[in-house]
Amino acid sequence: MGNISNQTVLEKLSEMFGPKISHSSEPHGLLTFETDPESILDVLTYLKDDGVLNFNFLTDITGIHYPEKEFPIGVIYHLHSFRNNVRVRIKVFLSDSDPSIPSATGLWEGANWMERETYDYFGVQFEGHPDLRRILNVDDMTVFPMRKEFPLEDPNRVDKKDFFFGR
Known part of the structure; x- marks a missing residue:
């Protein structure tokens, strides 16, 4: 416990x-909230520089694609925060x-490769x-492979029998 x-x-x-902080929840005890793209740097800077919060370690940056949503990426x-032993998850759509x-990358040098990976997979x-x-x-490569833009299987395949796959 932190x-x-x-x-x-x-x-x-x-x-x-x-109101720039919205949709807060705590799945499995992990504080999760959303913000907008215009506010993300201010939120990250505040979380890092605030003397009480001190979220000094960027664990990960990744992406997700929900094609059915209004803002899908x-x-x-x-x-x-090592000092407080607390983690947070911030989402921006x-x-x-x-x-x-x-x-x-101006806040954490380690964001460099994480952002490149997110660009590479999600665009x-x-x-x-x-x-x-x-x-x-x-x-x-002209596509971004982690986006759900293409069907996973060819629906017209005849060589694959569903009963072999438990369906």
Whole structure:
């Protein structure tokens, strides 16, 4: 258990950012909330620099794609406060026509490769990133493989029998 509670973190964020912090929940005890792309750098900076919160470690940046939602591309940040032994998850959702968000490389050098991976798989443009290019896929690839834009199987296959696969 941490030195500060999830409620304390949420109260401090709500005081500072008001309605820009939304959809808060605590799945499995992990404080999770959403913010908008315009506020993400301010929220991350506040969480890192606040003397009480001190979320000094960026654990991960990743993406997610919900094609049925109004804003289908999500960027998810996981932060850890070593001093307080508390973690938070921050979600930002973007349109698929222009998935663009400010880069966090100015706050954490480690964000560099995480943002490149998220760009490579989901096509998220990190504005201000020092070297945004593909990191795992070939450079001339024209699609983003983790987006759910293509069917997983050919529905017309005749060589695959469903009963072999437990269906």
